[in-house]
Amino acid sequence: MKTISKTIFAVTLTLSSISFSNAQTVIVGTEQMYPQKNIVENAVNSKAHTTLVAAVKAADLVETLKSAGPFTVFAPVNDAFENLPAGTVESLLKPEAKGILSKVLTYHVLSGKYDFDAIAKEIKKGNGAASFKTVSGGTLTAMMNGSHNITLKDENGNLANITTYDVYQSNGVIHVLDSVVLPKM
Numbered sequence: 001m002k003t004i005s006k007t008i009f010a011v012t013l014t015l016s017s018i019s020f021s022n023a024q025t026v027i028v029g030t031e032q033m034y035p036q037k038n039i040v041e042n043a044v045n046s047k048a049h050t051t052l053v054a055a056v057k058a059a060d061l062v063e064t065l066k067s068a069g070p071f072t073v074f075a076p077v078n079d080a081f082e083n084l085p086a087g088t089v090e091s092l093l094k095p096e097a098k099g100i101l102s103k104v105l106t107y108h109v110l111s112g113k114y115d116f117d118a119i120a121k122e123i124k125k126g127n128g129a130a131s132f133k134t135v136s137g138g139t140l141t142a143m144m145n146g147s148h149n150i151t152l153k154d155e156n157g158n159l160a161n162i163t164t165y166d167v168y169q170s171n172g173v174i175h176v177l178d179s180v181v182l183p184k185m
Contacts (some may be wrong), residue, residue: 015113038171039073040063048176051081051089058093059102069171070113074140074152074162076177084180100185106136107154107183113172116165119150156180 040062043049052075056062065071079174081089093100110132114122122130130142138155145151145161152160162180167174 011051011102022050036170039069039071039174041171042169042174043075048077049075051078052076055089055093055105056082058095059098059105061102061105065109065171067171070111071135071172072110072112072114073172073174074108074110074160074177075174076108076180077163078161080160080178080180081178094142103136103183103185104180107134107140107181108177109135109141110140111135114175115168116148116150116162116175123150125136134183136183140181150175152177152181155184156182 040056043053043056043065046053056065065073091097092104093172114132119130122132123142123144128143132142134140140155141152141153143153150162150165152162154160158179158181160177160181162175163178164176167176
């Protein structure tokens with residue numbers, strides 16, 4: 001009987017640890033994002049974020065986003081970049097636009113780890129809206145859009161919806177956006 005109890009306990013413990021480790025692995029752009037990898041290591045595998053990854057490389061932000069952080073990254077998908085005015089992405093990727101590109105990208109980053117619950121808590125505390133200071137120095141405003149949906153408003157009044165929440169990384173968390181948010185220039 002002792003052997004059966006020990007075996008059941010061992011199997012239960014093993015299944016619990018497997019369940020826990022898989023619970024945080026999220027699919028983004030048809031690829032798995034592993035919580036033990038950093039933001040850059042995961043982002044380069046997402047087919048939905050190839051434009052963002054190219055921009056991060058062009059702005060020389062790879063090493064920053066590989067560092068310990070923690071960071072919260074609001075990551076626009078490729079379609080979000082395609083919805084910008086024609087020529088915008090190409091212009092931003094030019095070497096002479098590196099400063100502007102860096103400002104746009106760091107506007108999508110918060111210092112600290114803000115998962116859905118943390119953002120929602122701040123929104124509730126702010127009576128329906130919460131302002132977050134971005135790494136670029138700008139402000140993003142978060143608002144609830146339903147019981148489990150958060151919308152971001154940039155400094156120009158444009159809105160972006162978080163479509164995938166809580167993609168945990170070793171150095172922070174990523175939330176996938178359907179639009180690019182832009183700072184005041």
